[in-house]
Amino acid sequence: MEHIRRRGAAAAGITALVVPLTMALGGATPAMAAGCTTSTGPYQKQAERFLGRTADGKQSAADCAAIRSFQSTHGITPAIGYAGPVTWGVMDLMNQQKAAGKNPDKAGKCPVNKGRIACVDLTRQLSWIQDGRKLVFGPVPVRTGRDGHETRTGLKKIYWRDKNHVSSLYNVSMPYSQFFDGGEAFHSVGLSMWNPPGSHGCVNMTGTNAATYWSLLKKGDDVYVYGRKPGT
Template structure:
């Protein structure tokens, strides 16, 4: 049983003469639920443990309050405190991201013979910049393509950068610090939680802070390597 949710979505993208279409998704804030569910979700114990609540598998008012706060912070709607699949999926991903620590390329999946390169691990929804084997920045959480609009894997290069990019396809939606690397797919900032489901329409969404740092560290011609598979795609 999944989270009972409604989402209002606005696709982020880029169209025009200079770069191919970039598709990215952002969600408009849904109207917050004004109540707290008393129902016990299928992941109640797991959610309680993640939040540091007493693990008894029974929904309480305090449990619901803590779950609602987590949902509100991470863009999970409706915020009714139900411990369903979406809420637990976000918590599980965060747990796995934390476990990666400061050695994101432990497996050696991202090439270490390319000099400066931006790596994107779809499985863990993480990105970082390395120079050979040296970690330069990150890892940081990112928000990549949802099912049907996946961020394409493989070795690419940044081919166009636009610090103040505005999408002409999606009603002038701003896409600050855009760095395009594959058929219009790009790194760029969004005003969303990086764990906001279901994901982008292909771009690699970042926080403003991280997108700005990527802008300062990367240049046209720098390599980008995308690998793995985003959960649920």
């Protein structure tokens, strides 16, 4: 979360960029790497299936290397190749995001009577922009507030924008910041969107997606946040 100090910048031009949801999956090596566990985790079979490996539920050197690579990519610690609940939770979330396809508001939970609106589904950690029932951009994976710093739900409005914002509270860069609730904002971060445990309340995005949100939204546009982030 962030304290407000300056007035926002004017809206940028609209683009039509659409970025598909992707998953970075780790590869495997033939031998057990140093620090790679031989233990079979409780979600071994699910992790193997997710990574496209033989789902026999038995830990091998190659399985461990693939799981460990996945953990390292997304900042899951300890990255030792153990298929525990945190690792499977991230994989399961990715499966849910992929299942959303190009119809993220199939359940009709984001308002369709507001015109252009940015929707944030905390449960699936997804965001998109729609205009009525028309999908304008997304859905894209996001990283919202961790336990104790949950992103607040409800209908809000973008009230301040700062393309080159720096947090006065955490002294970190927050590019493409668009504030919609106190110190909570859309902004880019240089982390995996599946990096646990989450933000301090903001809706984190990749640089490309945050730049597109910046170009498509303006001060006064509606934002609707609903659901509950896993683990909060």
